[in-house]
Amino acid sequence: MVKGRVLIPGEAVGPLLRLDHPISFWGGVDPVAGTIVDPRHPNYGASITGTVLAIPSAVGSSSSSAIMLELVREGTAPAAILLGRADAILSLGVVVGCELGYTSVPIVELPVALQEQLTQGARVRVGADGSVSEGP
């Protein structure tokens, strides 16, 4: 079990999809399909929907908040996001979604070294206290 800092509170369960490279959601994720569409990204083609998505850091366009909002609105969002470094941009899409009555997505700041203790593809549980653990 590892523990990070809660950015957006909530609980979630899903398979861990750990990205080895940072990603810009704008230009990098298709919100309708919920997939990674940047052909230069090592996880090109992967679906992020329903995953516990671990990202070393968000990069690139500030429009990524809007893509996050559309993911929530389309129902294609990850179940939870683990961010290597706190970043207002993705969290903001979730905060705005809550103002508009959409579902929330828990976001936890979890340094990359701790992300790496989790097994790629394993079912992980994100707790309301920022804990992230493997197992059913």
Place this chain on the structure above:
Amino acid sequence: MPLNLTQPERDMLAGTHGDATSMAMRIVVATADLLGAESLVEVVSAHIDGCLHHGDGGVEFAEKLVRGGGRVAVPTTLNVGALDLLHPEKIRTTPHNTDMARRQMQAYVQMGAEATFTCAPYQVGHEPGLGQQVAWGESNAIAFVNSVLGARTERYGDFLDACCAITGRAPLYGLHCAENRVAQVIVDASAVPPMLKERDVFYPVLGTWLGLQVGQDIAAIVGLPKTVTRDQLKALGAAAASTGAVALFHVVGVTPEAPTLEAVTGGADLPRVAVSAAGIRNSLARLSTAASDDQVDAIAVGSPHFSLQEFDSLLELLGDRRLRVPFYVCTARGTLHSLEQRGDAARLIRAGVEIIADTCVVVTPILPAKGGVLMTNSGKFAHYGPSNTGYEVLYGSLEDCVESSVHGRVMRNEQVWSW
């Protein structure tokens, strides 16, 4: 530490100034909390990136603010939308998306923002001064306003930029604070051949390299000539903000916070990275995804939006020749207006240039649907082109772009890269 709010800020939160201000303040406060800010800072201007239609959630948000009586509290410019409102026929999209994109752009104008629709507001008169606190969205504009103008903004995304504009406040955090604006790494460009450093084509490549190299750290770049232009710095920042999360860089002897190296390092002993021939060649290669040099189907320049100076270069390079490969130039309506007054817009259109205002070719469908190879002089177009347009990309100078279009085949001056 809990967030400290002033009485006027608490009033805004409580709804004294209406529903929109209250919602905007809730979002500013939620963000301040998650960033760990202890208070808010008053801003003197805002640049809103939120008028670009990515989906209907953005329209819902903007129209909710309008219905709640939302008005911007500080001078505010608008980033590109998904439509060229001056030439709507140039966008290939569905009636639904056209309608929603137009509603989203108009909602922000209704809130009192200036209808600039440009990713380079600093080219149409929005130039806050050294040390001023602002709230800007759009990654290239953020890098420019922090680095080249020396005003202070964090990286604001869609929605928060609008909320800051409406409340006139931003979380006091990150790059708003002087102590967080000092350099973390020294980038040494002294080994780069002086001839290369004079060329515009070098700067998007340097920016691409910088973003990959430093991620979101603040670099103090030494070894660039004092003659480096605003357009070169614009291109550098835009590319660095595409491959990294660069929101601030200093060019020693050039940018306002870096009269000397000591001024931006505080005398600290920082790691030093040299710009090498291999590093530049790798970044240059990364800006082209097309398999070969034997095809070009469209050319696009103007990301960030073309400046008047860049139009001057284009006019000079073009002379009285005609373009054969479709050639798109993206710019601000304000810049287009100046160009029209000089009579140069008509001249360019006669030569075959497609001038796009209010938007650009990587944020909305403008390029011919058949796809193919897009040539560009922009690090940002080269970075986002493949995923956003489906085109493969080829990177070259503005001169390469013009010559390739005039001759109908790829012409690139590789000589400039000999190092």
